[in-house]
Ligand code: SF4
């Protein structure tokens with residue numbers, strides 16, 4: 113984590129406060145989890161877009177397996193864990209977040225940041241199909257129950273031979289039904305009665321965090337961008353997810369916002385002179401978290417957005433808020449609508465290309481325009497079909513629309529799939545191409 | 561009257577034809593005939609057939625296709641069935657389909673419908689979303705509703721209503737097919753020297769691209785002929801094969817396994833045999849199909865059912881088949897299969913069930929390794945037995 117949270121550039125103003133906040137948010141979560149287990153609290157493993165606000169209203173302690181694996185990778189400690197899982201039988205093609213986590217199970221739960229408690233419940237959801245397998249694996253190891261919170265996915269079509277609005281209402285009722293069952297499960301697990309006011313208060317905090325987050329991620333529209341969406345953005349996101357639906361989370365994001373505003377005022381960004389602005393698609397390569405963005409920084413390029421920024425809000429910069437007057441329904445809607453354009457009633461936000469059809473391409477072009485970007489970097493993650501499955505197709509379509517695209521390949525947690533020389537060469541070539549394109553464009557503008 | 565070998569041979573030619581000649585001909589021979597393609601693992605084919613349309617399982621292009629567009633549009637570490645399905649669609653080989661339905665059964669397959677929508681002008685694409693957990697109380701009513709939506713979708717394709725009565729009739733036909741397939745597998749378990757795994761594979765697969773009413777007589781005839789064969793039992797170990805629930809291995813791969821063992825049960829084309837019992841024919845047919853999917857189906861790596869570890873199903877299958885060992889062999893890059901391979905392996909070890917692990921790919925061409933590994937495994941078992 114240390115690597116991730118250091119300031120990315122000598123040009124940025126001191127950010128020690130925010131760095132420490134992020135560092136302790138994530139690190140404390142590990143220590144807190146163990147202490148919580150010791151004092152008898154129930155431990156729930158849930159994935160990053162799970163129903164955090166609801167679980168928090170029961171004093172259930174949350175452990176995020178993805179953040180745990182990402183931390184291992186960022187600290188360059190994931191490989192021995194992954195290898196342990198491979199020795200146990202897992203294939204190298206399995207999601208490396210999963211194998212890193214299995215390695216943890218096989219290491220007496222000793223994580224580089226502290227001992228991780230075993231789960232009393234695994235809460236699985238529909239964001240990624242690997243979650244289903246991951247939760248089954250966790251159950252095999254820890255013999256804990258699994259609760260699946262399922263939110264149907266609907267495909268965007270040109271016309272609908274069924275009533276889309278009615279379908280949405282029925283799907284929402286299906287999700288609400290499950291939320292109610294989840295509440296009953298949590299009541300049984302903790303012996304604690306569900307407190308709607310407390311849940312509502314958590315939603316209110318989530319709304320405040322969401323609003324702040326949306327402001328923060330839109331600030332990269334400034335020139336120069338005050339922060340790098342990969343190098344700093346993912347750190348902010350890790351902290352915001354860990355603290356989601358809490359007072360600390362609000363304070364944390366306010367500090368980040370203050371820090372960024374200060375940078376904007378000073379006119380400084382991650383690089384001394386911002387020459388190019390790029391979008392980053394898909395998750396980072398955590399084992400080389402710092403190295404890859406820095407290769408871009410050398411050429412004066414800064415990442416201004418990644419669609420994964422929707423993670424802490426379950427929305428986009430066009431985020432929607434929880435409606436506190438109808439908390440369960442509104443919660444169901446946010447689970448259904450977030451992130452993947454699961455709801456074709458709205459324009460695609462970021463769907464990894466599996467429900468939005470052709471709308472995905474327009475969405476990316478809109479993002480380019482909104483953030484004033486010069487190109488897109490697709491990061492194909494070897495062991496994550498979820499993030500990477502459509503990138504090659506996107507490249508075909510988006511590049512046909514005149515956008516400069518670079519496809520990088522590595523992995524989310526496994527350092528063996530990163531070649532520094534190859535990556536550097538590809539980035540250099542891409543940046544040269546972008547520079548040339550920019551020059552040509554400025555010349556043609558000059559002629560006109 | 562054809563011999564059983566001739567029947568199997570002609571089915572094999574049909575299933576290996578990437579131009580889907582028999583399907584195209586079926587479509588041409590009647591006016592207004594429609595074909596609905598679906599991606600594995602399972603689809604309630606009864607609904608398609610009830611609309612007078614042909615359900616067609618799209619299992620990719622197998623080993624008989626050069627992948628160019630599939631590679632350009634799909635990322636390298638994707639399973640082969642996704643790539644070859646994309647290759648078929650992008651190359652126009654699925655242009656006769658009136659609708660393609662995909663399912664988000666895994667992270668790879670969830671990209672497929674949208675990818676096809678973007679790249680195949682004129683192909684109508686949608687997805688069927690199965691309940692996340694079939695164990696949940698909400699699963700059956702949800703799926704019933706989803707099937708009703710699929711019915712509307714199909715009605716738009718065939719241009720007329722699909723009444724309950726037509727679905728019940730279709731259920732009757734497919735119950736018949738499922739019973740015959742169970743008989744085929746029973747026969748193979750009892751007398752694997754009379755019907756090989758390759759033969760049962762070919763006969764099962766051909767049913768995924770022809771109408772049930774033509775398929776059932778074919779199966780009946782095969783079941784009549786197999787026992788008349790003058791084949792003798794030989795001394796081979798009995799194994800169950802597990803891993804091909806979605807992408808299918810080449811026939812030569814199955815043959816290579818069979819050189820050393822009797823493959824007495826498997827999960828090839830498991831979608832065609834997904835429902836364990838007859839589907840109820842009275843009452844609401846959509847509810848009956850939903851109920852069968854959630855509560856009377858086989859286990860599968862792409863289905864989440866926390867009521868029963870999948871390995872319970874595998875071990876029960878091995879015991880019922882009196883298998884001495886299990887071959888655990890998922891498709892390359894198939895996350896659900898690869899993850900479950902470990903789950904199955906650990907359980908097999910706990911049950912003292914010898915197991916062999918390997919991977920396959922539908923496009924593999926060299927089977928020497930498969931042969932050698934299986935022979936060595938079988939010899940060791942025979943020796944220790
Ligand atoms: S999104 Fe990718 S990295 Fe995350 S759990 Fe799913 S497969 Fe693994």
Ligand code: SF4
Pocket residue numbers: 639640641642665666667668669806807862891893894895896897
């Ligand atoms: S073979 Fe496996 S990874 Fe590929 S589509 Fe089927 S289930 Fe998914």
